[in-house]
Amino acid sequence: MHDDLSLLLNSLNDAQRQAVAAPRGRQLVLAGAGSGKTRVLVHRIAWLIQVEHASAHSILSVTFTNKAAAEMRQRIEQLLGLNPAGMWVGTFHGLAHRLLRAHWQEAGLAQNFQILDSDDQQRLVKRVIRELGLDDNKWPARQAQWFINGQKDEGLRPQHIQASGDLFLATMRTIYEAYEAACARAGVIDFSELLLRALDLWRDQPGLLAHYQKRFRHVLVDEFQDTNAVQYAWLRLLAQGGDSLMVVGDDDQSIYGWRGAKIENLHQYSQDFPDVDTVRLEQNYRSTATILKAANALIANNQGRLGKELWTDGEEGEPLALYAAYNEHDEARYVVEGIERAIKDGMARSDIAILYRSNAQSRVLEEALLRERIPYRIYGGQRFFERAEIKNAMAYLRLLQTRHNDAALERVINLPARGIGEKTVEALRDFARQQDLSLWAAIHEATGLKAITGRAASALNAFVELIDELALKVEGLPLHSMAQRVIEESGLLAYHRDEKGEKGQTRVENLEELVSAARAFDHYEGEEGDEAQTPLAAFLDHASLEAGEQQAAEHEDSVQLMTLHSAKGLEFPLVFLVGLEEGLFPHKMSLEEPGRLEEERRLAYVGITRAMQRLIMSYAETRRLYGSETYNKVSRFVREIPAGLVQEVRLSNSISRPYGQNTQHAAGSMFAGAAVPDTGFNLGQRVRHALFGEGVILNFEGSGAQARVQVNFAQEGSKWLMLGYAKLEAL
Ligand code: ATP
Numbered sequence: 001m002h003d004d005l006s007l008l009l010n011s012l013n014d015a016q017r018q019a020v021a022a023p024r025g026r027q028l029v030l031a032g033a034g035s036g037k038t039r040v041l042v043h044r045i046a047w048l049i050q051v052e053h054a055s056a057h058s059i060l061s062v063t064f065t066n067k068a069a070a071e072m073r074q075r076i077e078q079l080l081g082l083n084p085a086g087m088w089v090g091t092f093h094g095l096a097h098r099l100l101r102a103h104w105q106e107a108g109l110a111q112n113f114q115i116l117d118s119d120d121q122q123r124l125v126k127r128v129i130r131e132l133g134l135d136d137n138k139w140p141a142r143q144a145q146w147f148i149n150g151q152k153d154e155g156l157r158p159q160h161i162q163a164s165g166d167l168f169l170a171t172m173r174t175i176y177e178a179y180e181a182a183c184a185r186a187g188v189i190d191f192s193e194l195l196l197r198a199l200d201l202w203r204d205q206p207g208l209l210a211h212y213q214k215r216f217r218h219v220l221v222d223e224f225q226d227t228n229a230v231q232y233a234w235l236r237l238l239a240q241g242g243d244s245l246m247v248v249g250d251d252d253q254s255i256y257g258w259r260g261a262k263i264e265n266l267h268q269y270s271q272d273f274p275d276v277d278t279v280r281l282e283q284n285y286r287s288t289a290t291i292l293k294a295a296n297a298l299i300a301n302n303q304g305r306l307g308k309e310l311w312t313d314g315e316e317g318e319p320l321a322l323y324a325a326y327n328e329h330d331e332a333r334y335v336v337e338g339i340e341r342a343i344k345d346g347m348a349r350s351d352i353a354i355l356y357r358s359n360a361q362s363r364v365l366e367e368a369l370l371r372e373r374i375p376y377r378i379y380g381g382q383r384f385f386e387r388a389e390i391k392n393a394m395a396y397l398r399l400l401q402t403r404h405n406d407a408a409l410e411r412v413i414n415l416p417a418r419g420i421g422e423k424t425v426e427a428l429r430d431f432a433r434q435q436d437l438s439l440w441a442a443i444h445e446a447t448g449l450k451a452i453t454g455r456a457a458s459a460l461n462a463f464v465e466l467i468d469e470l471a472l473k474v475e476g477l478p479l480h481s482m483a484q485r486v487i488e489e490s491g492l493l494a495y496h497r498d499e500k501g502e503k504g505q506t507r508v509e510n511l512e513e514l515v516s517a518a519r520a521f522d523h524y525e526g527e528e529g530d531e532a533q534t535p536l537a538a539f540l541d542h543a544s545l546e547a548g549e550q551q552a553a554e555h556e557d558s559v560q561l562m563t564l565h566s567a568k569g570l571e572f573p574l575v576f577l578v579g580l581e582e583g584l585f586p587h588k589m590s591l592e593e594p595g596r597l598e599e600e601r602r603l604a605y606v607g608i609t610r611a612m613q614r615l616i617m618s619y620a621e622t623r624r625l626y627g628s629e630t631y632n633k634v635s636r637f638v639r640e641i642p643a644g645l646v647q648e649v650r651l652s653n654s655i656s657r658p659y660g661q662n663t664q665h666a667a668g669s670m671f672a673g674a675a676v677p678d679t680g681f682n683l684g685q686r687v688r689h690a691l692f693g694e695g696v697i698l699n700f701e702g703s704g705a706q707a708r709v710q711v712n713f714a715q716e717g718s719k720w721l722m723l724g725y726a727k728l729e730a731l
């Protein structure tokens, strides 16, 4: 066989090879986690180029994150030995954005439209609600924002909403309508709108659609189970009449139902394209047999699956570990000690991931990592471009780009303080609404007409002058100098420098980091189809679009922290799955709805199947999160894993407990029979608790009235109890 071909096909199993080398046509690769779906997709692209002689120009590939897109390019380049220029690889949002930039006119957008992130969207919705004269306590902006995005994800505009006497729906429709008008006025577009506009573009401009249909003969989609209605409709139109379409996915990993993703699209696809060839992959190459068994057993609890069993001929591997922590600090300490041990044994930091259900859980873990000076990186959460000081600086840059961006203007009109009070801004808003103007235009009119006078008017004029002068000064400068001038002359840098303590220091550092980030765009020359885009415009879009994924140096070796949602598609030799508690995971909001609970279980399935060699799970019996303390049971998902695959971790001397120097440590089951000092209880002893029933003492710390014991209850699992309160009865 030809050398290149053997490179492409040799590293695949039969089913994978069949999919990669299939004749042109439509395919569905439906398979469980770690079975090589993404690998098939990448090899298919290389095959199309190398063997089918498809031009890279004719390929469009959709991935779930920008990180995945970058990896995909890299892997194709490796396989082909060349950089496939002209290929479109990106997320749905990224691709939609690219189209809209090139065809802003046809899409009915302002040429310099800007992307509204979720935070700014909420502000704008709030303003709209107030302008409508509605009480924003009764009609919270968050709720309306959620409603609007939900409608857009389904492809619905205000006129599609039948309120028929329903006050809630009628009000939401009114807000939605006014919000759309406000967006149009300000020349901004939110994330859901990016997708919907791109779909409208196909529907309203048949000529344009035909052009792209002709161009993109080959369309490929990864993580297809998480496409929403609008994304699917967009794809379907694009791929109609194309040469080949490959979608790969796993119904068991559909985890964005809460954002409108539809597993049903998997069925819909086979209906819309009757000639679909379905390929199933059943061999898992990622995880040990033990990890795989655990994942299979867990997901078997869901109903209505398309049904796939995965097998592996890999090693059994070690059992899963489960640690019952006393609280979240104890959990973090346990995780960090495990990480230190793994690193000592030669594991790279980047091979280790900590996965959690909710962003807020990262703080305590971060603290523990910082204390031990272990470098880490967070995906998701407070991202660089979402930090307040960065958004402030970006707002100034946005104003330089277009003065009519109301969200940006409101953000910085009085930051740093320049004597423009909330009252003045309120008056300005009223005026803007009456006259149907942007706030920037309203300033000119209002001060000209003397609708606003005196100190307020001169403060406003000073602000206008500041921005206009800044714009003149930075014209023609390279982008990073522009950013530098803006953070200095806006007063932002001085403002944060004067802030006391570490916080101000970090903010100054972040602003400096922004200048370096801008430097990467100094020589930006515009994307194909939109060569006119300036470095500034490209940078602003970059900030909005890529906020989700940090751009930290790729080679830096650090432990990876992320939510389960952002771990999709990734793999790590060692995975810590933390916070496995009822109420947290499964999340308490999902407990009432069976559908939601199943989605949580799929999320657990995603988490478990990220692990290649070792999976370590933990939960905290008490946890302080969002400011309140809860007392928790171990997650049902842990109980759904066969007990034989899980080893409960006992404390050992190497694990220090959080209760001061003179705490006495037990060495767990090694010392079965040892006395809990001054209490009359022993390790291994059977006891009864009024609420939890019978159990066995596994561990202890402290002594006498201060002693705590860990008891493994037959019904409730293991718990740490204060002996002084627990009133344990010896059996
Ligand atoms: P997920 O559902 O989590 O996205 P996936 O199905 O996309 O998983 P991949 O990420 O493509 O799976 O593959 C999982 C791992 O198995 C990767 O490390 C990949 O390189 C490896 N792998 C896949 N197929 C083979 C094969 N035929 N031989 C050896 N390794 C393979």
Ligand code: MG
Binding pocket: 037, 038, 039, 222, 569
């Ligand atoms: Mg994958």
